[in-house]
Amino acid sequence: xxxxxxxxxxxxxxxxxxxxxxxxxxxxxxxxxxxxxxxxxxxxxxxxxxxxxxxxxxxxxxxxxxxxxxxxxxxxxxxxxxxxxxxxxxxxxxxxxxxxxxxxxxxxxxxxxxxxxxxxxxxxxxxxxxxxxxxxxxxxxxxxxxxxxxxxxxxxxxxxxxxxxxxxxxxxxxxxxxxxxxxxxxxxxxxxxxxxxxxxxxxxxxxxxxxxxxxxxxxxxxxxxxxxxxxxxxxxxxxxxxxxxxxxxxxxxxxxxxxxxxxxxxxxxxxxxxxxxxxxxxxxxxxxxxxxxxxxxxxxxxxxxxxxxxxxxxxxxxxxxxxxxxxxxxxxxxxxxxxxxxxxxxxxxxxxxxxxxxxxxxxxxxxxxxxxxxxxxxxxxxxxxxxxxxxxxxxxxxxxxxxxxxxxxxxxxxxxxxxxxxxxxxxxxxxxxxxxxxxxxxxxxxxxxxxxxxxxxxxxxxxxxxxxxxxxxxxxxxxxxxxxxxxxxxxxxxxxxxxxxxxxxxxxxxxxxxxxxxxxxxxxxxxxxxxxxxxxxxxxxxxxxxxxxxxxxxxxxxxxxxxxxxxxxxxxxxxxxxxxxxxxxxxxxxxxxxxxxxxxxxxxxxxxxxxxxxxxxxxxxxxxxxxxxxxxxxxxxxxxxxxxxxxxxxxxxxxxx
Amino acid sequence: xxxxxxxxxxxxxxxxxxxxxxxxxxxxxxxxxxxxxxxxxxxxxxxxxxxxxxxxxxxxxxxxxxxxxxxxxxxxxxxxxxxxxxxxxxxxxxxxxxxxxxxxxxxxxxxxxxxxxxxxxxxxxxxxxx
Numbered sequence: 001x002x003x004x005x006x007x008x009x010x011x012x013x014x015x016x017x018x019x020x021x022x023x024x025x026x027x028x029x030x031x032x033x034x035x036x037x038x039x040x041x042x043x044x045x046x047x048x049x050x051x052x053x054x055x056x057x058x059x060x061x062x063x064x065x066x067x068x069x070x071x072x073x074x075x076x077x078x079x080x081x082x083x084x085x086x087x088x089x090x091x092x093x094x095x096x097x098x099x100x101x102x103x104x105x106x107x108x109x110x111x112x113x114x115x116x117x118x119x120x121x122x123x124x125x126x127x128x129x130x131x132x133x134x135x136x137x138x139x140x141x142x143x144x145x146x147x148x149x150x151x152x153x154x155x156x157x158x159x160x161x162x163x164x165x166x167x168x169x170x171x172x173x174x175x176x177x178x179x180x181x182x183x184x185x186x187x188x189x190x191x192x193x194x195x196x197x198x199x200x201x202x203x204x205x206x207x208x209x210x211x212x213x214x215x216x217x218x219x220x221x222x223x224x225x226x227x228x229x230x231x232x233x234x235x236x237x238x239x240x241x242x243x244x245x246x247x248x249x250x251x252x253x254x255x256x257x258x259x260x261x262x263x264x265x266x267x268x269x270x271x272x273x274x275x276x277x278x279x280x281x282x283x284x285x286x287x288x289x290x291x292x293x294x295x296x297x298x299x300x301x302x303x304x305x306x307x308x309x310x311x312x313x314x315x316x317x318x319x320x321x322x323x324x325x326x327x328x329x330x331x332x333x334x335x336x337x338x339x340x341x342x343x344x345x346x347x348x349x350x351x352x353x354x355x356x357x358x359x360x361x362x363x364x365x366x367x368x369x370x371x372x373x374x375x376x377x378x379x380x381x382x383x384x385x386x387x388x389x390x391x392x393x394x395x396x397x398x399x400x401x402x403x404x405x406x407x408x409x410x411x412x413x414x415x416x417x418x419x420x421x422x423x424x425x426x427x428x429x430x431x432x433x434x435x436x437x438x439x440x441x442x443x444x445x446x447x448x449x450x451x452x453x454x455x456x457x458x459x460x461x462x463x464x465x466x467x468x469x470x471x472x473x474x475x476x477x478x479x480x481x482x483x484x485x486x487x488x489x490x491x492x493x494x495x496x497x498x499x500x501x502x503x504x505x506x507x508x509x510x511x512x513x514x515x516x517x518x519x520x521x522x523x524x525x526x527x528x529x530x531x532x533x534x535x536x537x538x539x540x541x542x543x544x545x546x547x548x549x550x551x552x553x554x555x556x557x558x559x560x561x562x563x564x565x566x567x568x569x570x571x572x573x574x575x576x577x578x579x580x581x582x583x584x585x586x587x588x589x590x591x592x593x594x595x596x597x598x599x600x601x602x603x604x605x606x607x608x609x610x611x612x613x614x615x616x617x618x619x620x621x622x623x624x625x626x627x628x629x630x631x632x633x634x635x636x637x638x639x640x641x642x643x644x645x646x647x648x649x650x651x652x653x654x655x656x657x
Numbered sequence: 658x659x660x661x662x663x664x665x666x667x668x669x670x671x672x673x674x675x676x677x678x679x680x681x682x683x684x685x686x687x688x689x690x691x692x693x694x695x696x697x698x699x700x701x702x703x704x705x706x707x708x709x710x711x712x713x714x715x716x717x718x719x720x721x722x723x724x725x726x727x728x729x730x731x732x733x734x735x736x737x738x739x740x741x742x743x744x745x746x747x748x749x750x751x752x753x754x755x756x757x758x759x760x761x762x763x764x765x766x767x768x769x770x771x772x773x774x775x776x777x778x779x780x781x782x783x784x785x786x787x
Contacts (some may be wrong), residue, residue: 441718443745445674448769452680455772456687482769502755 003190032164035059036171049179053088056148056172059089064134064161066150068092073146073176074109082109087146101149108135108147118156136162140173145180209287212294212583213302215262217242217255220301228288229308231279242304247276247284265293274309286310332390332400332419334359336414337374352421354393359417364391375415380408390419399426433492440489447485451478488619490549494625505653506547508538508579509572515551516570519559527564536572538579541653542630550626553619554583554646561644562587572651578632581648590638598636599624623648666711666783667691671701671727672745673719681714684772684781698722698730705735711786712779717746717757725760732761741782745770 035055043052053071061069068091072084084105087468107115115135134157138146148169150157164647203210209226211219218239222232230245242258243251254275271290279285289306326333332349336342340359353362366390376385384404389397400419407414454475457463463471512534523530540547558568573580590598594605599620620634623646627634630649668685672678673696682692693708695701698719704710713731717724724744731737744762746753757765764778 444747444768445677445718449676449680450672451769452677452684452772456680456683459773 006471032063032168035168039168039172039175043175049175049472050087050107052172052175056168057079057090059168060136060148060150060165063165064150064157066132067152067154068133069148069150071148072105072148074144075180076143082144084147091151101151104133104135105147105149108149109142109144112137112139112144114159114162116157116159118153132157136165136169138169138173138176140177143177145173145176186263194557207307209306209308211242211304212304213242213262213304214239214624215300217258217262219245226306229279229285229306230277230279231283233280244280245277247278258302259451261291261293261302265300275306277306284310286313291319330421332417332421334362334451335414335416337414338379338406341412349419352392352398352419353390356619359415362390362417364389364397374402374404375406378404378415379413382406387422388419398423409574436488436492440485440492443485444482447478447482451482452477454478486549487622490546491618491625494629502543502545503541504544506540506542506544508540508581508650509534509536510553511544511548512555512570512572512581515548515555518552519555523559523568526559526562528559528561528562529567530570531567531568534570534572534649536574536579538574540579541651541652542649546626547630547650550623550648551581553623554581554648557619558583558585558587558644566643575649577652578649580654581650582645583647584643584645586643589640589642589644590636591640592638595636595638599634660666661712665691667693667709668712668714668779669693669695669697669701669704671713671719671724672696672714672716673697674716680772681775684776688776688780690779698724698727701727702730702735705731705737705740710740712741712743712782714743714745714775714779715762716751717744717748723757727759728760728762739786741779743775743778743782743784 004215039052039055039059042055043049053073057069057071060066070089071087072089073087074082074084076082103116104115115133117133119131131151132153133149133151134153135147135149137144138148203221203223206223206225209229210221210223211226212221214220218241219232219237220239222230222237224234226232227234232240241255246254270292273289273291275287275289277285277287277607286309287306288309289304290456292303292305294301294303327347329346330348332352333344333346334342334349335344336359342357345353345356356362356503359371359375360368371388374384374386374388383406385400386402388402389399392398399422401422403418403422405416405418407416454471457471458468458475470544512532514532516530516532520530555568555570558570562568562585568583568585571582573582592603597603598605603621624634627648629648630650632648635647635649636644637647638644668690670678670681670685670692672681675696678696680696682694685692686690693704693710695704699722701715702714705713706740715724715728719727722730724746728742728744731740731742741763742761743764743766744760745766746757747768754765763782766775766778
């Protein structure tokens, strides 16, 4: 066996052509020292570890007369597993190392010892991949920090090279060690810094107010949110006692609590305390507070995190108030989504229809389609109002006046329902109708006698001229009274159900002529020209009595409101599937402001009143009600001082045939 | 009208209101008609079973047996199907008129009516019957 360590033998072991030349002996410590100084100077000057790696590799290549070489830094994981990072390489080709090189490096790492392979003498080299190899460990403080490997030597590797390079390797290892230590310190520092700045950021940007209270119960720190809520100025804080920031009624208790807490500590963090606070300017503010303690060195501080809940509590209060109002209203109030589910039903609603969760459960089957039609209308137009029947708790029908409102929001499409129970009103209406009807009937019987006896009196020959005049006045006023009773009775009857109507085929022109005949005498007496063109040939299916009173009112009105010398023109004509009655007068007209209201019951326009035209204010109300019951409509155009045109459009009997 | 006077037509007036009864009575007798006056339905039926009557003027609003019921009994119980019955009523709704016609009334006159108009109705019905 060759003694690898016996340098004196070297020349005998190495063939002459590979024999170490004179240079080896010439390599002296000062040369390596120069390399060391070079490395250190470059590192210090450049501050660049790469430069050091390159110089080290260069020195290793030169010293060992190698053509190829590399340096890998070794980083150890927490669990002691090494990972290699190539720092400098001069290998040629594609730069990839032969697998055998990996094995050799592993050997260096495993043993911390240099490895020498000289294929010329050592036939044991497993492969042809490399022609000689020297691997040297860089050890610093018992820790392997890097491995340097060189190959393709001009002369076989001499084991003494390891000793020769050792000072340079140690120096580099120390530098690497220092680098690694500084890198990990930098990492730790930057981690610390980022943690601190994160905490600062939390403190500065938190939506919650955060204040730190010192052991004397004074405010030490306050974040912007806290300053905003408490009205504290920006900048350095004056040492403000915490009791200044709470309501006077609780100040003493808060002070006791804080002093005890800083003296003995807080056993467990307190949270969600509601404390009446006070801004610096004295304004009250309601706070929800959490308290925890923070120990820094020997100082114990209290950290108080709080939130301004003034508005929230206010909102809750007004919500509770709104719910109270909704619950105290006698009307049903409900809302939910357009898909039919009920989200809210107020107390009146629950007692009316019981606890329901679907809109469709509120209505009898017969009204369901109308309800969904109403919802559709509300979706299209925002709201719908009308009358709908609800199903009561006991299955009883409840007539209601209802409003359906629709609202579209980002949360979806919702509807609100307001319903007023009309049961009582309907009962009252019936009582009122019965009363009006009875009174009117009772009035008619004595009127029959009054008017009848007057007629007998006028027919007889017993009266003097002046007596006859007086009787005529009585007769005329009796007629007026009769007319009034008739109107009232008619209005009362118009509110009644369809079943009270007597529908028959009515010759429209004939009916109009009948009315013209009754008003003609009055018109002539008043000096008004009455013209007509009544040839529509229209036949209607309607209640003749109702229509007669409507026509009498329209034509009678025209005569009534037209002064002497004026003209009233009446025409009937077919208009599509309708017949149109056109009554145009040259009367006093209707003021635009009154136009909308003339069809209201008992409403009389200003001109009618100032012109002392007698009337009940029922005429057009009757006309509109009758026309609407017949499926028609009324149109009024008027110009003050010039006249009025009233048009009634009524559907023909054969419109659907 | 002469032939009517010759045969002395008799009109039965049924009304619980004395003034109205007298008004109709005066008007008809002024025109030469003979009248019988009663105040309720039962009396009317009794008169019709015992006397010859040409026209009945019947108020709808009668105490106890109302005009409609009286009318029905005249047609059904007494079998006087051709007798002219003129109903007087203060009710003007379509349904009331139909009820009256269903009960068998020949004509319907709404209060307040003119005595002259009532006479006209009576005379024309007598002429139609003659």
